[in-house]
Amino acid sequence: MKGISRRTRACAVLAATGALALTGTAQAQTTFPEKTGDGVQTGQGSIQTFSHRNFIGNGGGLGANPPALTIAPAADGSSCATGTSDECVWKRLDALYGYYAANGLDNIELYGHPSLPTNDEIEGPYGWKAYRAMLDKHGLHASGWHGSLNESQWPARVAAAKILGLDYIGTGSGQADGENLDSYASILRSAQILDRLGKYSVENGVGPVYVHNHTTEFDRKYMDNGTLKTAWEIMIERTDARYVAFQVDAFWSSDAFDDATGTATAAFINKYANRIKLMHVKDGTRVGAEFNPANQNPPNSRGGSPSAFGEGEVDYRPILAAGKGRVQYYSQENDNATLTTMVTSLRNFKGRGSAIVPAVLGLPTTFPSVAAGTPAASNVVPITIKNTGDAPLDITNIALANNNNQNNQLYQFPGERPGDFAVVDSAACLATDLAPNATCFVNVGFKPTTTDYKSVARLIVQSNADNATESILLNGTSLEGPAELPIGGNVDTVLNLTLSASNTFGTFQPATARNYDQTVLANIVSTAGNAALTVHDPSAAAPGRLVNGTFALSQPVQVNVSQPPANTASAFSPISGTPTSLLTFNGPTAGAVQATIGLRQAIAVNEVLRAGTYSKTLTFTLGTTQP
Structure with a gap:
């Protein structure tokens, strides 16, 4: 069993001040760039589809020697190589997702690409159910989704994400919608919004909300508790670990830190070990270029230019080492990608050597609502556990996070209610090793102890896989008792x-x-x-x-x-x-x-x-x- 230390939040001294003036190079590997190490652990690799936005949108972005993707013609027999209709965009998606799967990817991360369904578009040939069917056809899982964090539209977006089976739902920005991190107050407001959004998504059967960095999140700095901190340090420390996760774009963080060695980004991941759940594995050149440290608010324009993974300057070895046991999904992204450069990126990205490991995939699970006092055996849901890795999965224990030892894998986050759930039967998953792509089922019951309450807990699958994959979110709501209307308001720290x-x-x-x-x-x-x-x-x-x-x-x-x-x-x-x-x-x-x-x-x-x-x-x- 592997342990993950959890950094506790401390409230030290928050202060406002006023001043009164009284007048040597190693040999490259045989086939892979040395800085990519052994790539990304198999089963945790993903890709941000934004990398191929031109191909998805209009059939462009092919490059000089693109892979031969077979794109089915439209129903009327016309070519969909460059068409922009919903039908043609989906035909190209089908071909692209087939190529992803053929190159060993198990996961993708979505963005708002052309012909992506609207939040409310559930049924129909181009709705969310059809999109999920296309992913299932290729054995792909949607690990994340860059989109809007608009609070009024959030319930509809969470409902769509649940159909997709998302673990995380988030944005390509570094903060909540309507905020821009240009003041300390904006950061605090963003943290409060993210807590609300994440609480809703977790309690409604999807994973935490997440945000994504560029350079601004590290360039903007403010005093917090008497210490000068970056905008993201403040936001991480002011949000609830149950509901809010962070996605580090390792290229833009390296650019912000002016550090191509990977050590600064690795140190950031180590500092916030239980909060960095996703990563963009992006490479590039001119790391830290055009940076003027005398002018950090607002941040300077940066000179970093993304490239194919393995062909840039960033040394990913310390970054990937820091991510082990912490980062669940690594999404390869190249803002300047073509289908040609995609071949290089995916080749260097896929796990090899020490990264050929098992991986646990268990989706967030919602239980039927029952009355308080219902026995666990009377409200059982079978949870599918799949080995998405390339090595056999040896499960040694399945239990609910239920102790107070922060260095233990079974650490219980404040506010979780493991007592409202029970593992009823896990024998099938403990009986034998799971081969790659094999599945087993564990029966878990919901037994609420409080009337009209939303309960959240985590099922921990202890195994020889990476710790970051072994946590499965559970949620259930007990039936209503007397009508209650919680009301309230928020006051910022001033x-x-x-x-x-x-x-x-x-x-x-x-x-x-x-x-x-x-x-x-x-x-x-x-x-x-x-x-x-x-x-x-x-x-x-x-x-x-x-x-x-x-x-x-x-x-x-x-x-x-x-x-x-x-x-x-x-x-x-x-x-x-x-x-x-x-x-x-x-x-x-x-x-x-x-x-x-x-x-x-x-x-x-x-x-x-x-x-x-x-x-x-x-x-x-x-x-x-x-x-």
């Missing part, structure tokens, strides 16, 4: 601090003992569980003291604070390089809170004053430990 003040103490008088004072108006808004306002001097030069070239005043700037309605000022305290506490809040603020901050500079009668301007920049921070 920490807002604005400062308004003069930026000068005026003119210091030599040989005169005097205090020079000014005030700062602070406007504070917080929705956090607690908050604290502090001030410090981040400078390494004479912390807390105003400086004028190499000269510094002998006494630090002092600070106090008063707040309505009492307006009683606190005692002055010296500012230093460590935070000085000004105000604390034990809960959210009631709207905007105003406070008056007093700043004082004491000048002694014997103070040495050098002509010029004394200045320092202080940092005021509104932070929380309970976002």
Whole structure:
């Protein structure tokens, strides 16, 4: 049994800040490019059909020496080699999908290609049921689907995805529809939308929602919990692992990291080991070209150019090693593909050597709704387990994720309800090894313990296959009891601090003992569980003291604070390089809170004053430990 560590989400310190200015080369393999390693584990290989959009749409994108695909003529006998009717597009799809299967692919990833059914187009010669039949004809499984994340259309899209038998349903973008990651608030809104979409898809018989990166997701960076993070790091840490997955496009991430060695992308996958469930295996040249690190928001245009897999610059060996036990589907994609270059990509992509392994395919399963208290044996659904790999599959145990050990394959995600399901009979799958393409059945029962509740759990098939393939989603809804209408709303985490003040103490008088004072108006808004306002001097030069070239005043700037309605000022305290506490809040603020901050500079009668301007920049921070 293999274990996957799960990175727990931690809520540290979220902060808003305001600044106040006081004035050697190895020999290539015999037949395969060395950087492609042993390719992708058989059974987990997929292809993004966007690579062949020209061929699908109008018969173009053939290249110089394309494979000979047999395209059936239209019903009237005319050629469908270049026709754009639904009939001709589907004839070309049929030929293309046959070629995929002949080259060892078990899975495909869809995009919104011409003549793809609309969400509501279930029946008919070009509906979802017919599309599923075409995939079944060639032994292909739809592992994912790049499409819209429009919330109003989501139920219809999930219903279509269920007919296809999708494991994951997502988008070719890096965020939810309507958001663009151009602000911290946009990232938080996107995370909330994704959680809602993923919860619905999982609870309705499809896998999690997923998003897909280009370079923007890594170029945009914001402060989160006191740490500068990329947009995707924030989104991963703010979404629910049960409902939201991430698809790393390893070429665009390598381009964003300016790293063709594959180590930076591998490190990202290792950091978020339980969240990266899909990958685009794409190669290309000019990785990181035209990148200007001084201008990251908005991100720069990139110079990377996709190519056939194995003919670019990216070293996939560390990336594929990091994906083992974590990434379930690897989709080969080439934005510039022709049918000619497809031959090269698929040849270098298909698993060989150590990548010739078994793979478990078990589709998300929905159980009939029954009343709470129904025994598992009275509500059984047989779940098909198929070995889509090239080596025999040895299943040693089938159980529900049900423990709290994060390093164990059976780790139970928060919110899962394994107690509402039971493995009734798994003997047929444990009796003998499954040959490639063979199937067995495990009987699982739904036995809800709560009335009118949507239950979700994962069935874990422990075997000699890759861990990433061995989790099967289960969902069931118990029958209604008394009518209930959950209502509510969301509040984003807000920490807002604005400062308004003069930026000068005026003119210091030599040989005169005097205090020079000014005030700062602070406007504070917080929705956090607690908050604290502090001030410090981040400078390494004479912390807390105003400086004028190499000269510094002998006494630090002092600070106090008063707040309505009492307006009683606190005692002055010296500012230093460590935070000085000004105000604390034990809960959210009631709207905007105003406070008056007093700043004082004491000048002694014997103070040495050098002509010029004394200045320092202080940092005021509104932070929380309970976002």
